[in-house]
Amino acid sequence: MSFLFFELNEGDHVVFHQLVSVKDGERYIVGRPDTRTFVELPEVGVQTINLLQNGLSVKEVQEDLKKKLGKEFDVKSFVDELVSLGFIKKIEGQVVEEVHGKKREFLRNVKAEHVRFLFSKPLLWGFLAPIIMIGLSIMILNPYCWPKPQDFLFHERLSIVLLIGLGLGLALSSLHELAHLFSAKSLGVQGSISISNRLFYVVFETDLTNIWVVPRRRRFLVYAAGMIFDLFVISSLTILTWLYDIGVLGGGGILYKLAKATIYLEILKVLFQLMFFMRTDIYFLFADFFKCKNLYGDTVSYITNALSRLLRGRIRRRDMSFIPENEMKVIRKYSIFFLTGTLITIFLFVFQIVPLTVAILIFSAQILLNAGSMDTIIDSSVFISLIILYSVFLGYSLWKKRRERLRAAKDLGQAFSARRDFDSENKTTSIG
């Protein structure tokens, strides 16, 4: 990775990377899709970019805006910000930066035309919606159909329950994320899937930042696609198991038990989405419904500022003056939910999950050390392996996030260093 720095002068001309923009209310969302970096700009910001793209220099744009709008705008510092976001490719023919890495595109060959039918109105309203309605109605009207924790124990051997449960869950979580990805692809937007975490929960994550360029009303289906898939699985399996219960369908046995276990696993997945004090699918539905552009980040800033007041300025305050009042109203209310949910989750993790996991790990280790029956040794080994696997993924995700933060801080440090070099040498500087 290299970082180049170029001092911007008022007479300079700039060349942009490929940007997209969409009007969103009174403001505009502008972004660079290949790095999935998006910002919200006022109309004058978009006008400035258009004028710069038309070949005007920084100074000429400033004069043009003054003539048209009767105000003087700080175009130079605006362009500086666009450079730091990675929107600008060249200044006076010189490449200015190569820091912002391009993001991967998952299943790149799957195009909109391949998956559009999956999200067509006839399929959604004519097939998926009725199945979900029927399945949920059966569940509500028949209390014996309600998922129970016992359903998860679909086999007498724990190791079989855990391993098949893992395989089933892996498949269901992957399909949940593919539903999001394909719904985005049906709108012509690419994304990527990776492993990440929400607090101490390991999650599959699909980066769909580019859907900011899609009109707002069409974004909701993308957020909801994963849960629609979950509800479809729950409902269709509920219908099948109910038909078996009333004697219409034959079979049963292990398949019946597996179906019950799958319903229970899927219910847990939906419950997880309801914990939207973390950035779950429902969080994005909620945030976009209330037209918030960075609800999570702004809520953290709001709480930081409240703490700063409490600690009499020992924590640095964050500027929130630019956030519209309608968003501030949501941020104030959401911050209560955010704080309560986060604190309860951390409390449960420290005082419930860790002691439970440690207790069972000790118990499993004792079984291994005391060489119990082969069955219990296998059960213990599988259990310990899965806990280790979970811990490895959680550790990897936390390490990855820390590495990204450190890299961003390093890049910023290089930028400042480059600026100092430039100031002292008054020429273009390159740092390898």
Place this chain on the structure above:
Amino acid sequence: MEKIQVRKIEVLETTAVWPFFDWSLLWNSVILGFSWDRSLWARMGVGIKTATFVDGHGFQMVLNILLIVSAEILCPE
């Protein structure tokens, strides 16, 4: 001179929780599902004790205790 406000907006990342049954969700679904009407914190204390002192009945029993028995102990009705 007026500043042109640039506001960085959120990275959109949808999620699905890790498939291996999640202790917190599973355990809490037991607690909430079976004994919604009682003091949550007291019940959790009992639950942890139940899991810690279980012995000698095979590993399957541990999971049973986590999933079923403890909930029944906590909610004897």
